[in-house]
Amino acid sequence: MAEAIKVPTMAEYMAQGKSPEVLFWVGCAGSFDDRAKKITKAFVKLLAKAGVDFAVLGTEESCTGDPAKRAGNEFLFQMQAVTNIEVLNAYDVKKIVTACPHCFNTIANEYPGLGGNYEVLHHTQFLKTLIKEERLTVEGGKFKGKRITFHDPCYLARANRIYEAPRELLEKLEVELVEMKRCKTKGFCCGAGGAQMFKEPEPGTKDVNIARTEEALETKSEVIAAACPFCNTMMTDGVKNKEKEDAVAVMDIAEMIASAEDL
Amino acid sequence: MQYLPNILFVIALAAGVGFFVFNIKKLIRNIKLGRDEDRTDNKAQRFKNMAKIALGQYKMVVRPVSGIIHVLVYLGFIIINLEVLEIIIDGIFGTHRIFSFLGGFYDFLIAVFEIFALLVLVGVIIFWIRRNILHIKRFLNREMKGWPKLDANLILYFEVVLMLLFLTMNAADLTLQTKGAEHYASAEGIVGAFPVSQFIAPFFENLSIPTLIVIERAAWWIHILGILVFLNYLYYSKHLHILLAFPNTYFARLKPQGQFDNLEAVTNEVKLMMDPEADPYAMPEEGAEDEVPAKFGASEATDLSWAQLLNAYTCTECGRCTSECPANQTGKKLSPRRIMMATRDRIEDIGKNIDANKGTFKEDGKQLLDDYISREELWACTTCNACVEACPVGINPLSIIMDMRQYLVMEQSAAPTDLNNAMTNIENNAAPWPFNQMDRANWISEN
Ligand code: HEM
Ligand code: SF4
Ligand code: SF4
Numbered sequence: 001m002a003e004a005i006k007v008p009t010m011a012e013y014m015a016q017g018k019s020p021e022v023l024f025w026v027g028c029a030g031s032f033d034d035r036a037k038k039i040t041k042a043f044v045k046l047l048a049k050a051g052v053d054f055a056v057l058g059t060e061e062s063c064t065g066d067p068a069k070r071a072g073n074e075f076l077f078q079m080q081a082v083t084n085i086e087v088l089n090a091y092d093v094k095k096i097v098t099a100c101p102h103c104f105n106t107i108a109n110e111y112p113g114l115g116g117n118y119e120v121l122h123h124t125q126f127l128k129t130l131i132k133e134e135r136l137t138v139e140g141g142k143f144k145g146k147r148i149t150f151h152d153p154c155y156l157a158r159a160n161r162i163y164e165a166p167r168e169l170l171e172k173l174e175v176e177l178v179e180m181k182r183c184k185t186k187g188f189c190c191g192a193g194g195a196q197m198f199k200e201p202e203p204g205t206k207d208v209n210i211a212r213t214e215e216a217l218e219t220k221s222e223v224i225a226a227a228c229p230f231c232n233t234m235m236t237d238g239v240k241n242k243e244k245e246d247a248v249a250v251m252d253i254a255e256m257i258a259s260a261e262d263l
Numbered sequence: 264m265q266y267l268p269n270i271l272f273v274i275a276l277a278a279g280v281g282f283f284v285f286n287i288k289k290l291i292r293n294i295k296l297g298r299d300e301d302r303t304d305n306k307a308q309r310f311k312n313m314a315k316i317a318l319g320q321y322k323m324v325v326r327p328v329s330g331i332i333h334v335l336v337y338l339g340f341i342i343i344n345l346e347v348l349e350i351i352i353d354g355i356f357g358t359h360r361i362f363s364f365l366g367g368f369y370d371f372l373i374a375v376f377e378i379f380a381l382l383v384l385v386g387v388i389i390f391w392i393r394r395n396i397l398h399i400k401r402f403l404n405r406e407m408k409g410w411p412k413l414d415a416n417l418i419l420y421f422e423v424v425l426m427l428l429f430l431t432m433n434a435a436d437l438t439l440q441t442k443g444a445e446h447y448a449s450a451e452g453i454v455g456a457f458p459v460s461q462f463i464a465p466f467f468e469n470l471s472i473p474t475l476i477v478i479e480r481a482a483w484w485i486h487i488l489g490i491l492v493f494l495n496y497l498y499y500s501k502h503l504h505i506l507l508a509f510p511n512t513y514f515a516r517l518k519p520q521g522q523f524d525n526l527e528a529v530t531n532e533v534k535l536m537m538d539p540e541a542d543p544y545a546m547p548e549e550g551a552e553d554e555v556p557a558k559f560g561a562s563e564a565t566d567l568s569w570a571q572l573l574n575a576y577t578c579t580e581c582g583r584c585t586s587e588c589p590a591n592q593t594g595k596k597l598s599p600r601r602i603m604m605a606t607r608d609r610i611e612d613i614g615k616n617i618d619a620n621k622g623t624f625k626e627d628g629k630q631l632l633d634d635y636i637s638r639e640e641l642w643a644c645t646t647c648n649a650c651v652e653a654c655p656v657g658i659n660p661l662s663i664i665m666d667m668r669q670y671l672v673m674e675q676s677a678a679p680t681d682l683n684n685a686m687t688n689i690e691n692n693a694a695p696w697p698f699n700q701m702d703r704a705n706w707i708s709e710n
Contacts, residue, residue: 007707026706028694037706058704062693070646071682072560072668074526076690078533081525109522114530154647159521182587185652189589194646198685198695202643205594212589 005048009058010091019091020055022126025098025107028063029229035236036229042258043099043123049263050136054097060087064106071195078114081106085116099123099254101155101228102193108160122156124165124227124253131172140174141260148175149221150253151212151235152187153228161185166227169253173260178219188212192230213238217248224250272354272487279491286498290576293614297569302514312657313513322655326583329393332386336422339383340505343429346376350487359446360436363454373455377433380426381459387422394419401582404591406601411501411580418502425489432482434463435475444472447479504579508656511577514570515657520648523665526559560669562632564609567663574658575607584650584660590643597643599650599660605635606663632667641667642679 013020024047029036047054065080084107088096096118098104108120121129130136150166157163163184170177182188191201191208201207213235216224224239226232229252236250251259302309315321320337324330352361363369394402394415402415437457439447441464457464467475497503561567564575584599585591591598609631617624632638641664650660671677678686685695693700 007704009704026703028696031703031706032694032696032698037709040706056704056707058707059701061703062700063689063695065689067695068686068689069523070665070668071678071686072665072670072672073678073686074529074559074669075533075673076686078525078529079536080689080693082533082537105519105521109519110525113525154645154649155521158648158652160519186587186649188587188592189645189647189649191589191593191645194644195682195685196645199642199679199681202590202595202597202639204590204596204643208589208593208645211593 005044007044008055009060010055010093011058011060013055014091021053022095022097022121023088023091023093024054024056025096025100025103026056026061027098027100027103027229029233030099031061033229033233035233039099039229039232039252039254042252042263043254045258045263046127046130046136046254046261049261050130052130052135057087057091064103066102066106067195067198069106069110070193071198077110081111081114081116085111085114088116088118093118095119095121097121097123097126099227099229099252101153101160102230105155105159122162122165122227124156124169125162127254127257128165128168131169138169138172138257138260141262143223143256143260144174146175146223147178147219147221148223148225149178149180149216149219150183150225150227151180151190151216151231152183152185153226153231154187154189154193156227157183157187158185166225166253169257170225173256175223178221180215180219182215188215190228190231190234192234197230197233207238209234209238210241213242217242217244222248223256224248225256226250226252266357269355269357275488275491276351276354279488279494283494283497286495289614289618290498290503293610294569294572294576296565296610296613297567297572298565300568300570302516302570305517308517309513309515312515312517313509316515316655316657317508317512320655325653325655329390329581332389335379335382335386336390337505339379339386342379343376343383345372346429347487347490350483354483354487359449360454363449363451366451369454370456373433374458377430377457377459380429383422384426387419387426391416391419391423401586404582404585404598404600406598406604407580407582411604414500414502415580417496418500421489421493421496425486425493428482428486428489430460430463432479432486433457434460435467435479435482437461437464438467438470439472439475439479442472442475444476501578501580504577504656507573507577508579511573512657514573516570516659516662520651526669528559558670559673560671561663561666562670562674563630564606564613566631566670567606567666571659571663571666572606572610574660574663575603575610577656578603578607578658579656580604581655583653583655584658587649587653589645589647589649595640595643596637597640599664602636602640602660602663603658606631609635632670636667638671638677640664641671644668 010023026040030040062083063080064084065077068080069077096107101122104120104122107116107118127136131138148170150170152163167177189208190212216235224235226235232250232252239245239248239250320334323333349360349362353359393399436447437453437460440453497506564572578600580600582600588597588599613624616627644661644664646661648661688695688697692698
């Protein structure tokens with residue numbers, strides 16, 4: 001990174017005989033997808049600013065298996081899960097934070113049955129705690145008073161009932177939050193879940209991400225706030241398809257906070 | 264001959280209840296064709312869900328118009344059934360309004376029944392208008408053509424006729440009491456209060472007592488026979504929900520919606536593969552073979568669990584799931600309601616097949632996959648859980664979709680090509696994209 005923030009790996013911590021406060025689970029999108037890497041970097045900047053003692057698995061991390069499981073390949077899923085759990089348990093990991101709701105859901109709900117028991121937090125929950133503990137301060141800055149809508153990721157809001165944490169962060173940014181007509185546990189999918197991200201959609205009249213983008217655009221917001229790298233891609237594509245990319249930005253909440261703080 | 268009506272009534276009652284019990288037994292047999300699944304944990308939470316969602320109609324009122332009208336019809340039904348108890352006792356013993364000894368309280372009860380009968384009538388008429396005149400989208404999907412549409416309307420006609428008969432019967436009874444007819448009139452004056460049927464009674468004023476008795480008896484008989492017929496209609500209809508909503512909400516899944524069950528059979532195999540100590544050629548222990556399932560996932564209704572089959576029989580075909588489904592709302596073939604209806608159709612066909620072949624299933628060249636539910640439908644699902652969230656009776660259409668996908672992928676390797684590529688990538692480089700795992704931390708040094 002430009003500012004050369006140090007991102008230590010678990011292996012490095014282990015070599016020093018130490019363990020970090022929290023493991024940052026980056027996820028496949030966060031590691032490889034160009035758009036999602038920006039979210040990863042923004043979140044890392046916030047972690048560094050708050051002085052959080054964190055580490056990543058680096059090359060020892062592998063796909064949680066979420067897309068395999070939801071495609072129906074339980075076998076591949078469990079292979080991935082068992083491999084990851086072995087690594088995590090070997091490092092005696094207790095607490096995990098991730099910016100991906102799919103990784104979050106899989107590790108929090110589906111790993112315990114296979115021997116992986118950790119405290120798992122979505123990055124919006126973790127950031128909220130950092131602010132509450134006054135380790136991180138957030139002021140409105142450039143988003144103050146701006147019309148912003150939030151797209152709830154299915155695997156966060158509906159699947160795990162987490163919809164307040166991201167909204168509390170937006171509140172801290174002093175934005176004017178405009179809800180879409182379907183939100184929170186009744187939110188409308190971006191179209192990426194269930195491994196749809198990795199295949200062509202079935203024949204239909206419209207793509208799901210276009211339908212959701214239309215709902216978001218109806219709010220006349222300047223920013224569509226997201227909290228999932230896959231939703232982010234889907235909504236970004238939707239906005240481009242509607243030729244609105246000059247008027248409307250799609251940003252992860254971590255990016256919004258980092259940019260408000262001029263990090 | 265004096266007791267002929269009583270005898271006929273008892274025969275009708277026994278036949279009606281008997282056939283109902285026969286059908287319920289068949290229903291339970293069919294549900295038990297499903298695979299075993301433990302849904303007995305956490306009883307307190309289960310009772311709470313049943314009380315809230317079925318008894319309390321908690322999720323119905325999310326859609327205020329149909330929800331509130333349904334609450335009226337539902338309450339009306341339960342309350343008016345108290346009166347059916349009196350009707351049955353009167354029928355067996357030839358008495359007239361056996362509970363009238365309750366005095367003022369009886370008047371109150373009858374008044375309440377009448378008011379609810381009127382409310383049910385109004386509610387059902389609004390339901391009919393919503394279905395047949397207002398073009399409400401969720402009633403118009405392709406799976407609602409033919410029998411499902413007729414079924415929905417028949418239920419409403421049934422209710423209208425029953426309520427009208429109930430009120431007609433009361434109006435004739437009131438007139439007979441007023442005229443002092445034998446058997447009807449009581450020394451205590453008029454028994455029962457008739458806030459609704461008193462407005463029908465004036466039409467009967469000029470009729471003779473024998474004519475009135477014919478009207479009263481006819482209404483009484485058709486009403487109670489109608490109820491018995493309706494009771495037996497349930498098994499063939501989405502109206503079965505009035506019974507099954509209760510067990511279905513009790514047995515509904517309690518885990519977070521995002522948590523999909525880990526297949527135990529797969530866990531065992533994976534453990535074996537990962538364990539360097541394991542001897543792959545070891546003889547299986549005695550009986551161990553039975554534990555390995557014949558197949559992964561579901562291609563047939565009987566591969567589903569009993570809880571999923573109970574779901575299918577409970578479905579009210581309301582389409583709240585489908586109207587929230589992102590795939591369906593963007594024109595894909597998938598409709599979670601249709602998944603439930605197709606599952607019910609298939610398990611019914613299997614049940615009928617078993618009945619026709621003296622208790623054993625005879626291969627009929629069909630299965631749930633392809634013949635009832637297409638692959639195109641299964642692959643359109645985003646696993647978003649919107650259908651699960653929307654269902655007011657605790658049904659999980661997504662779990663059936665997932666089980667069938669598991670069959671397609673693990674038994675048939677029949678995933679769409681793009682997905683196969685993604686899965687090969689996960690297998691080879693631990694990410695759904697073709698990147699090397701060794702490059703996973705490159706973002707740290709990139710700018
Ligand atoms: C026990 C007495 C009940 C009666 C007499 C009853 C009656 C009815 C009727 C007449 C309809 C058809 C409405 C239409 O045509 O649109 C209906 C639909 C429905 N009922 Fe019931 N019901 C009962 C119990 C329940 C229970 C316990 C539940 C659980 C919450 C339930 C859930 C539903 C649902 C979801 C629909 C579809 C209606 C819609 O939203 O379109 N019912 N019911
Ligand atoms: S989980 Fe699947 S079937 Fe259910 S609403 Fe979402 S896309 Fe539709
Ligand atoms: S599954 Fe539930 S929401 Fe869908 S049609 Fe059946 S009862 Fe209605």
